[in-house]
Amino acid sequence: MSVDIATVKRVAHLARIAVTDEDAQRMTGELNAILGFVEQLDEVDVSGVEPMTSVIPMEMKKRQDIVTDGDKADDIVANAPATDENFFLVPKVVE
Numbered sequence: 001m002s003v004d005i006a007t008v009k010r011v012a013h014l015a016r017i018a019v020t021d022e023d024a025q026r027m028t029g030e031l032n033a034i035l036g037f038v039e040q041l042d043e044v045d046v047s048g049v050e051p052m053t054s055v056i057p058m059e060m061k062k063r064q065d066i067v068t069d070g071d072k073a074d075d076i077v078a079n080a081p082a083t084d085e086n087f088f089l090v091p092k093v094v095e
Contacts, residue, residue, distance in 0.1 A: 001039065003031045
């Protein structure tokens with residue numbers, strides 16, 4: 001895949017980035033180098049490799065799914081100007 005100056009300018013326009021002709025020329029070469037590297041990666045056979053999140057095997061840290069806090073609804077709405085059954089009451093803003 002190859003990128004030309006028109007493509008660089010179009011992508012810059014879509015990203016709302018101001019690009020001069022000189023910058024577009026430089027970016028064309030840089031983007032082509034990046035895309036060439038990605039094409040090299042596409043040639044690697046990874047059919048026997050399992051997906052991983054890290055290069056070092058490790059187990060995900062997990063915690064017990066227990067409730068450690070709560071039952072504070074009365075404390076939470078204590079300073080509210082208007083409440084009803086532990087819910088905040090707010091004025092209607094849409095008619």
